[in-house]
Each structure stands twice: as structure tokens, then as C-alpha cells.
Amino acid sequence: DISCRRLALCHALPKTLPVYRSYSMFSNALSPYIKLSSSVERALDNGEPVVALESTIISHGMPYPQNVETAQQVERIVADNGSTPATVALIDGKIHVGLCESELDLLGKAGKTAVKTSRRDMAAVLSQRLLGATTVSGTMIAAHMAGIRIFATGGIGGVHRGAELTMDVSADLTELGRTPVAVVCAGAKSILDLPKTLEYLETQGVPVIAFGKEKEFPAFFRPRSGLMAPWNLETPEKVAALTRSSLDIGLKSGIVVAVPIPEQYAEDAKEFEQAISAAVRESEIKGINGKESTPFLLKRVAELTGGSSLAANIALVKNNAMVASQIAKSLSRTHG
Ligand code: PSU
Ligand code: MN
Numbered sequence: 001d002i003s004c005r006r007l008a009l010c011h012a013l014p015k016t017l018p019v020y021r022s023y024s025m026f027s028n029a030l031s032p033y034i035k036l037s038s039s040v041e042r043a044l045d046n047g048e049p050v051v052a053l054e055s056t057i058i059s060h061g062m063p064y065p066q067n068v069e070t071a072q073q074v075e076r077i078v079a080d081n082g083s084t085p086a087t088v089a090l091i092d093g094k095i096h097v098g099l100c101e102s103e104l105d106l107l108g109k110a111g112k113t114a115v116k117t118s119r120r121d122m123a124a125v126l127s128q129r130l131l132g133a134t135t136v137s138g139t140m141i142a143a144h145m146a147g148i149r150i151f152a153t154g155g156i157g158g159v160h161r162g163a164e165l166t167m168d169v170s171a172d173l174t175e176l177g178r179t180p181v182a183v184v185c186a187g188a189k190s191i192l193d194l195p196k197t198l199e200y201l202e203t204q205g206v207p208v209i210a211f212g213k214e215k216e217f218p219a220f221f222r223p224r225s226g227l228m229a230p231w232n233l234e235t236p237e238k239v240a241a242l243t244r245s246s247l248d249i250g251l252k253s254g255i256v257v258a259v260p261i262p263e264q265y266a267e268d269a270k271e272f273e274q275a276i277s278a279a280v281r282e283s284e285i286k287g288i289n290g291k292e293s294t295p296f297l298l299k300r301v302a303e304l305t306g307g308s309s310l311a312a313n314i315a316l317v318k319n320n321a322m323v324a325s326q327i328a329k330s331l332s333r334t335h336g
Contacts, residue, residue, distance in 0.1 A: 026145055033126065034145060036086075037098025043084035044147055049328035051078045051321070052097070052143035052151040052181070053087040058107045059114040059133035060295040061154065062310065068108035070314050072101070074321045078152070081325030088142040090117055090125045090132030097146045107133055116291050118171040136183060137175035140254060144179050149243060149331060151183050152324035154317045155220045156256065157294060158188040158197030161280055168293060169200060175254065177204030182243050182255040184211075184324035186316040187218035187225065191276050191297040194225050201256065202230070208256040209233050209242065211323060221267040221312050223260035236323060240330035259323050265315040267308065275304035 026034060036044065043050050053074060058067045075085035087099045089107055096103065107114055110131055117125050117132035119141060125132035134142060136156050143151050157170025176183065188197050198217060201208055210217060210229035219225035233239050239257055246255060279300035288296045302309045 030145060033093075033095055034142075035094045035096050036146060037096070037100065039084055040086045040098035040146070047332060049083035049150070049325070049332040050086050050146075050148045051083045051324045051328050052139055052146075052148045053078070053085055053321070054136060054139040054151070054153050055087060055089040055099075055107050055114075055133040056116050056135045056138075057154055057317070058087075058104070059111055060116050061298060062313065064108050064111060066310060066314065067111075068105055070317060071104050071108065074152070074317055077318055077321040078325045081322050081329070083150075083325040083328040085321075086143070086146070086148060088134045088139045090115075090122070090130070090134065090138075093126055093129040095126070095142045095145065097142055097148070106131070112295065116295070118291070119175060120171065136172040136185075137170075140175050140179045140181045140183065143181050149181060149247070150324050150328040151181050152317075152321045153183065153185050154313055154320065155187065155189050156183060156185050158192035158194070159200050160293065161191070161193045162284075163193060163196060166289065168289065170294070173197070173200050173204055173206075176201065176206045176256065177253050179254050180247060180252055182239070182257055182327065184257040184259060184320045184327065186220045186261050186320060187258045189220040189276075189298075189301075190222075190225070190273065191280060191294070191301065194219060194227055198227060198230075205251075205253045206256055207231055207242065207246075208258060209239060211239065211257050211259045214260050218258050218260040220316070221261060221272050221309065222269055223263060223266050229258060236326035237330045239327045240334060243327070243331055244334050257323070257327065259316075259320050261312060261316040262319055265312045267305070267312050272301070272305060272309070275301050275309075278304060 058071050078085040086097050114131045114133040118135040118137040157172035160168035210232045215232045216224040217227045217229040279297050
């Protein structure tokens with residue numbers, strides 16, 4: 001029967017064609033805008049696993065010089081676990097996928113003078129040749145253009161506390177609904193409204209996977225949020241298989257792979273909750289909103305917890321990079 005045979009043919013296509021082809025991958029219109037590093041280009045050409053990494057975490061998420069040190073260590077962890085790291089940033093009118101050491105340093109030193117770049121900022125930053133640090137949403141767009149399926153970071157943005165009045169919902173969540181990249185993170189910080197964040201991801205059609213033994217959605221500094229994740233998968237292979245299925249059936253949406261912070265780095269919930277509540281109150285009093293909100297809250301929580309949040313933040317990012325690299329490796333094997 002014809003429809004049956006057509007289905008079989010469709011299914012055979014991704015297995016017989018090489019999936020990664022750097023030049024045929026993006027159209028001629030796109031190629032003047034994208035610059036792959038030589039190691040990323042080589043890996044994509046050979047169908048080897050690649051893990052995307054964001055740069056807002058470098059410029060806005062951590063202080064210098066820990067930000068640059070962490071970025072370098074995270075790249076090394078990705079490499080040590082078998083994938084090629086591809087940190088994303090917008091530099092001089094181009095989307096860079098894979099940065100050299102001096103470019104990482106540039107972003108680290110730029111700090112908040114770099115433009116925090118999510119989907120709505122991409123075209124403005126490119127056309128004005130500004131230095132853009134990509135958020136989860138900006139990085140997902142770049143990764144998808146380059147043909148990268150797996151992306152590691154610390155935490156995703158979410159629905160902010162009080163969003164019923166402010167409508168402050170991170171563009172990360174709508175991006176997850178429209179761009180097929182799996183984001184490996186430690187869940188979302190409780191500077192956010194976590195129940196609403198999970199609701200919004202459901203609306204956007206995004207599978208949220210609790211990775212490992214724990215079935216709850218993690219809360220960044222804490223391995224458990226008290227909220228059940230809709231899915232729980234124990235191994236990188238199972239996450240790669242889910243990602244493969246999502247791509248095979250043509251779902252255009254992303255995936256959240258939520259990895260709990262390793263227990264030995266988990267922070268005292270009470271101290272952190274107090275710091276977070278104080279930071280949220282302060283931001284309301286100061287009238288901080290829009291894209292300034294998340295960087296302000298991150299900075300104040302770090303200050304109020306005496307910097308101990310920074311060590312936990314670095315530890316969980318490294319752990320996520322390791323898991324993402326393993327998932328990417330497993331996924332690249334199923335390309336056949
Ligand atoms: N959460 C963190 N650290 C971060 C961010 C979020 O714990 O560095 C950054 C990420 O780049 C994320 C962005 O994509 O903040 C979300 O910002 P907003 O809430 O303005 O959408
Ligand atoms: Mn926002």
C-alpha cells in the first residue's frame with residue numbers, strides 16, 4: 001500500500017542521508033550570518049556530537065574572572081565526554097557558533113556591557129554589529145541553524161513570580177515551544193514561579209524530563225522542587241532516544257532535560273528561599289522589570305547568600321555539560 005511505503009521511505013531518509021552538512025545545512029541567505037569555528041564545522045561535517053553552550057551565563061550570570069574560567073572548564077568537560085563544545089555569541093554582525101579563547105575572554109570582560117540577546121534582540125544586535133551574549137532562546141535559535149540538537153546551560157528562564165500582573169514570561173519558554181533543541185539544565189531557579197513555569201511548558205508542548213533517579217522537577221540550587229516532572233528518564237541513551245523520536249516525527253518543539261544539582265553541592269533551602277524572597281521584594285520596590293529582572297535577581301541572590309550560590313551554580317553547570325555531552329554522543333550514534 002502506497003501510504004505505507006511512503007511512510008517507510010520517510011523513515012529511512014534520516015538513516016541513509018548524512019544528517020550534518022555544514023554548507024547544505026543552512027541556505028545561502030543564512031551563510032553570511034553564521035560563523036562556525038573550525039572544530040565545530042569539522043564535527044558537524046563528520047556527524048560527530050556537538051553541544052551548544054550559551055553566553056549570557058558568562059556575561060550576565062557570573063562575575064569576572066570566574067565566568068571565563070567556568071566557560072573554559074565547561075568546554076573541557078564537554079570535550080572530555082566525547083562531544084565538541086560550541087559556545088554561541090553574536091560578534092561583529094555574525095552568529096558565532098564555537099568561540100576561541102580570546103572571544104570567551106571578551107565576553108567575560110564585557111559583562112553587562114554585552115547585550116543580553118534573546119529572540120527579539122537578534123536582528124537588532126546583528127544589524128548594528130553589537131556584542132551579543134545569547135540567552136537560552138538566542139542560543140537555541142543559533143544551535144538549530146547550525147544543526148546542533150543538544151544544548152547545556154545552568155537554568156532556563158521561566159514564568160516570573162507575579163506574572164499574573166506583569167506578564168513577565170521568559171522568551172525561553174516560547175522558544176522551547178518552537179525550536180527543536182534539547183536544553184539540559186538544572187531546572188529553573190525559584191526566583192521564578194515554578195508551578196506556572198511547568199504549566200506554560202505544557203501549553204507550549206514541551207516535554208520536561210527529570211533526569212536520573214529523581215522524579216521531581218529540580219529547582220536549580222535544590223535537587224527537588226516538590227513538583228513532579230511529567231517524564232522521568234534514567235540514562236543519556238533514553239533521553240537521546242526521546243530526542244530522536246521527536247525529530248523523526250517532525251515535532252518542531254524543544255525538550256527540557258532537567259538534571260538535579262549533585263547532592264553534595266545542594267544548598268540549604270531555607271537560607272536560599274529567604275534570599276530569593278528578599279531579592280524579589282527589592283526588585284519590586286526598585287521597579288526593575290523586563291530583561292533587567294533576571295540578572296538583577298541572580299546578582300542579589302549571590303550577594304545575599306555570601307557568594308556560596310556561585311560555587312553551587314558552577315558545580316551544576318559542569319554537571320549539566322557532562323550529561324549533555326553523553327546525550328549528544330548517544331544521539332549521534334542513532335544517525336546511522
Ligand atoms: N537563570 C540562571 N542563570 C542565567 C539565566 C537564567 O540561573 O544566567 C539567563 C539565561 O541566559 C536565560 C536568561 O536564558 O537568563 C533568561 O532571562 P529572562 O528571564 O529575561 O528571559
Ligand atoms: Mn522577562
